[in-house]
Structures are given as structure tokens and as C-alpha cells.
Amino acid sequence: MKALIFAAGLGERMRPLTDHTPKPLLVVGGKPLIVWHLEHLATAGVREVVINVSWLADCFAPVLGDGERWGLQLHYSHEGTPPLETGGGMLQALPLLGEAPFLAINGDIWSDHDLASLPREPAGDAHLVLVDNPAHHSEGDFVLEGDRVHASGPDRLTFAGIGIYRPALLRGWRDIIGDAPGADATPPRFRLAPLLRAAMARGAVSGEHHRGAWTDVGTPERLATLDAALIQAR
Numbered sequence: 733m734k735a736l737i738f739a740a741g742l743g744e745r746m747r748p749l750t751d752h753t754p755k756p757l758l759v760v761g762g763k764p765l766i767v768w769h770l771e772h773l774a775t776a777g778v779r780e781v782v783i784n785v786s787w788l789a790d791c792f793a794p795v796l797g798d799g800e801r802w803g804l805q806l807h808y809s810h811e812g813t814p815p816l817e818t819g820g821g822m823l824q825a826l827p828l829l830g831e832a833p834f835l836a837i838n839g840d841i842w843s844d845h846d847l848a849s850l851p852r853e854p855a856g857d858a859h860l861v862l863v864d865n866p867a868h869h870s871e872g873d874f875v876l877e878g879d880r881v882h883a884s885g886p887d888r889l890t891f892a893g894i895g896i897y898r899p900a901l902l903r904g905w906r907d908i909i910g911d912a913p914g915a916d917a918t919p920p921r922f923r924l925a926p927l928l929r930a931a932m933a934r935g936a937v938s939g940e941h942h943r944g945a946w947t948d949v950g951t952p953e954r955l956a957t958l959d960a961a962l963i964q965a966r
Contacts, residue, residue, distance in 0.1 A: 761962025
């Protein structure tokens with residue numbers, strides 16, 4: 733299985749830390765956030781990883797190289813400015829990811845989820861990892877009933893930014909996105925969430941509830957908290 737790491741965001745809430753360093757390259761627990769992902773992906777048996785980059789894109793290769801030190805082969809999907817959002821970024825990366833299901837993970841989260849436990853062949857178009865709602869996102873995102881994910885309902889959970897996707901999820905993206913801003917750009921720029929909701933409506937998204945450690949490293953304060961926790965756990 734190949735993997736995609738979303739690393740193209742501007743990191744605006746993390747400034748001034750991200751004025752000169754992309755958010756996934758910020759150090760936590762003694763190593764860049766994205767290196768934690770690369771180590772977990774390698775342990776899970778992934779051998780090729782696509783990293784989509786935009787903001788400070790030239791900073792990644794000098795730090796990560798070609799991935800050989802982790803037994804990985806890294807590919808960089810350069811999006812230009814502005815970044816293409818999650819849907820547009822995934823669409824542009826598809827030629828590098830191939831036709832098989834792939835794992836995708838947000839570059840600005842940290843989790844102890846066992847990526848090897850994720851299904852290599854999702855039952856539908858996607859399989860999402862959900863977590864308990866953090867204080868800064870108390871309303872949640874999606875509802876998990878059994879192993880099916882729904883777009884609305886009570887007892888919402890938060891999307892962890894970890895999932896398995898089939899390329900088929902992106903087929904017909906234009907019909908779903910419609911005239912949303914960025915849809916007519918070249919390359920197109922759009923969010924993945926509307927495509928996921930459309931797939932949920934046809935029962936094509938499965939999911940699981942991860943009850944272990946997970947952090948959305950979205951602010952300097954949360955970065956510092958995670959850093960202290962990881963250092964203490966050594």
C-alpha cells in the first residue's frame with residue numbers, strides 16, 4: 733500500500749513558528765511531526781509515500797531526502813500557490829498513488845494509532861478513523877453507527893485525519909463540487925469533505941473509533957503540550 737501525507741497547508745494558526753518552517757516539519761518529541769508519520773508508515777509496511785507540498789515546499793527534501801533512511805521511497809507532489817486543499821491535493825497526487833487503495837494522513841496530527849490495522853481493501857470508497865471530540869472541536873464531524881460513517885446525526889465524533897481511500901472516491905468530483913470557489917482553477921482546488929459526504933449518503937464509507945492518543949497540532953500551545961508529553965514518555 734502507498735500513502736499520502738497532506739503537508740501543503742499554510743499553517744497560519746501556528747505563526748510565527750511557521751513563518752520559516754512548514755507545520756509538518758516542526759519538531760515535537762525530538763523529531764519533526766512528519767517523521768513520526770514516516771516511521772509509523774514504514775512499520776505498517778508502506779514502502780512508497782507521496783507528500784504534497786506548497787507552503788515553503790523547498791524545505792522538505794533537505795530534511796527528509798528520498799526516504800531511504802526509513803526504508804521508504806518519497807515522492808513530492810508540488811501544488812504551487814495557493815495549496816489545492818485536501819480534495820484537489822489528493823486528485824493531483826493520484827498519478828503517483830496508482831489505482832489501488834491508499835492510506836492518507838494529515839501532516840499536522842500525532843497519534844499512536846496502529847496504521848497496520850487499517851483495512852487494505854475498504855468495503856466502500858473510504859475507511860475513516862474517528863476519535864473523541866477534543867475541546868477545540870466539541871461539535872465533531874461525523875457519526876459512526878456500527879462500522880458505517882454518516883454525515884449527520886447525534887453523538888458525532890471527530891475525523892482523525894487518517895483514512896484509507898479508493899481512487900474511485902474522486903470520480904465525478906466536478907458534479908459534487910459544482911461551482912465552489914477553486915473548482916475551475918488549473919489545477920482544481922477543492923475540499924475532500926463534500927466527496928466523503930456524498931459517499932456516506934450512498935453507504936460507501938466505513939470507519940472505526942480510535943480511543944488511543946491523538947492530537948490535532950493546530951496551535952503553538954497544543955504543539956508545546958504534545959512535545960512535553962512525548963519527552964516525558966521517553
